[in-house]
Structure formats: C-alpha cells, structure tokens
Amino acid sequence: MIEINEVTKRFKDKKISITALKHVKFTVNKGQVVGLLGENGAGKTTLLRTIATLLTPTEGNVKVAGYDTLKNPEEVKKRIGVLFGGETGLYDRLTARENLEYFAALYGLSKHETKVRIDELARMFGMRDYLNRKVGGFSKGMRQKVAIARTLIHNPEIILFDEPTTGLDITSSNVFRQLVHQLKRDGKTIIFSSHIMEEVSMLCDSVAMMHKGELVYHGDLNELYKLEGSQDLNYIFMSKLVRGNETYAS
Numbered sequence: 001m002i003e004i005n006e007v008t009k010r011f012k013d014k015k016i017s018i019t020a021l022k023h024v025k026f027t028v029n030k031g032q033v034v035g036l037l038g039e040n041g042a043g044k045t046t047l048l049r050t051i052a053t054l055l056t057p058t059e060g061n062v063k064v065a066g067y068d069t070l071k072n073p074e075e076v077k078k079r080i081g082v083l084f085g086g087e088t089g090l091y092d093r094l095t096a097r098e099n100l101e102y103f104a105a106l107y108g109l110s111k112h113e114t115k116v117r118i119d120e121l122a123r124m125f126g127m128r129d130y131l132n133r134k135v136g137g138f139s140k141g142m143r144q145k146v147a148i149a150r151t152l153i154h155n156p157e158i159i160l161f162d163e164p165t166t167g168l169d170i171t172s173s174n175v176f177r178q179l180v181h182q183l184k185r186d187g188k189t190i191i192f193s194s195h196i197m198e199e200v201s202m203l204c205d206s207v208a209m210m211h212k213g214e215l216v217y218h219g220d221l222n223e224l225y226k227l228e229g230s231q232d233l234n235y236i237f238m239s240k241l242v243r244g245n246e247t248y249a250s
C-alpha cells in the first residue's frame with residue numbers, strides 16, 4: 001500500500017520557487033494498477049521520485065507498506081522497483097545477464113538468489129535467447145525488457161514506471177503492456193505515468209489525474225466512466241482540466 005499524505009514539493013530554482021506538488025493526497029492499495037495522467041510539467045515525475053525516496057517532500061509524507069520514505073528509506077527501497085522514462089540505466093558493454101547481476105548485487109542478492117531470479121525473469125520475459133549477448137546491439141524492445149527485468153530483480157511488491165512507453169515503437173509498447181498484465185496477475189502494485197490515454201484505459205483499474213501540481217481526480221476508472229457518462233478518457237481528462245473540481249478550485 002502507498003499512502004501519499006498532503007504532499008507538497010517546492011523546488012528553489014535560483015531565486016524562484018516552483019511548487020511542483022500541491023497537497024497531493026491519495027492511497028494506492030495492494031494489487032492496484034494506477035495510471036498517473038497529466039500534461040508536461042504536471043508533477044508526475046516529481047511525485048514518482050518522491051515515492052521512490054529520491055526526493056524529499058517539502059510538506060506532508062509518503063508511506064510505503066507502512067514505512068515513511070523519509071524515516072525508513074531503506075525499507076521503502078527494498079519494496080519498490082523504479083524505471084524512469086528513457087533511461088534504461090543499462091551498460092552497453094555488458095551482457096543482459098551481467099547487467100542484471102550488477103543490479104542484483106546492488107540489492108544485496110546472493111549469487112544463488114541472483115541466478116534463480118535471472119532465470120525466472122528471462123523465462124517470464126522471453127529473454128533466454130539473448131541473455132548472454134551484449135546489450136549494445138539490442139533493439140529498443142529487447143532493451144526495454146532487460147530494463148524492466150532490472151527493475152524487478154529484487155522482486156519488489158511495488159513498481160513505478162515513469163512514461164515507460166514514450167519513444168518506443170508499437171511492438172515495444174505492446175511488450176510493455178503485456179508485462180504489466182503479467183505483473184498485475186502476480187498481484188504487484190503498479191503506478192505508471194503516461195499521456196497515452198488508450199494505454200491507461202487498457203491497463204489500469206484506477207487513475208490519478210494531475211494538473212499543475214494538483215490532483216484533479218483520483219479513483220476507479222469504471223466509476224469515472226459512469227460518472228462522466230463517457231468512456232473517452234481523453235475527453236474526460238480535457239474536460240476535467242477545463243472544469244476543475246473541489247480540490248482544484250484555486
């Protein structure tokens with residue numbers, strides 16, 4: 001479970017203060033897949049980085065499985081896997097296996113655990129054929145699989161993906177979508193940011209919509225469709241931005 005409790009994040013950029021998150025509050029339950037929607041600059045990456053302990057909230061707090069990200073970052077990190085858009089964080093000169101071994105070592109997995117886990121992930125993602133080849137020659141789709149496997153190496157219960165399909169071709173995007181389905185079946189809790197509405201409506205149970213640092217909607221996707229009398233998420237999103245709501249009054 002992830003509890004985001006009245007989180008405000010301000011950045012000081014020279015003399016200017018930028019408020020990237022304004023009193024953001026919502027909860028994600030175990031096994032939920034949440035789509036984080038918002039235009040560029042809405043605060044999606046800032047929120048994901050805050051949950052991942054990479055940023056400190058200016059006000060409010062985040063709890064992951066009951067652990068405060070500020071007070072118990074190590075406990076939080078153990079339970080979270082993160083993949084930030086574009087950056088796969090892989091080393092081209094290493095093989096897929098060596099890359100995964102490297103990250104396993106960072107998480108303190110033993111040699112045996114590492115081997116078992118890599119075999120498992122390779123089977124799950126259909127990577128066995130190229131596990132021992134250098135990542136440098138991989139297609140985008142192959143890279144993406146290895147990058148996601150890296151995110152999952154320590155078998156985290158919570159996974160954060162920041163714009164995972166931005167810049168990917170259709171085949172690679174589909175690979176990602178299939179993986180999310182699989183992870184969902186395994187009971188993982190997932191938050192991923194996207195501006196592809198079709199992707200979100202395909203994969204998510206609920207959505208969190210952000211606009212200029214504020215949460216304009218959070219809730220069940222089917223309920224939202226009922227409420228709005230439409231299943232066109234793109235349209236709903238745009239009309240929410242125009243209309244605003246109670247939490248988006250200022």
Ligand SMILES: Nc1ncnc2c1ncn2[C@@H]1O[C@H](COP(=O)(O)OP(=O)(O)O)[C@@H](O)[C@H]1O
Binds near residue numbers: 013019043045
């Ligand atoms: N390190 C930083 N320093 C200053 N401003 C930042 C920093 N990171 C993000 N911001 C600002 O915070 C706002 C939200 O950014 P971000 O979370 O990256 O949005 P999104 O991921 O939704 O596009 C933007 O105005 C952005 O310029």
Ligand SMILES: [Mg+2]
Binds near residue numbers: 044045
């Ligand atoms: Mg972003």
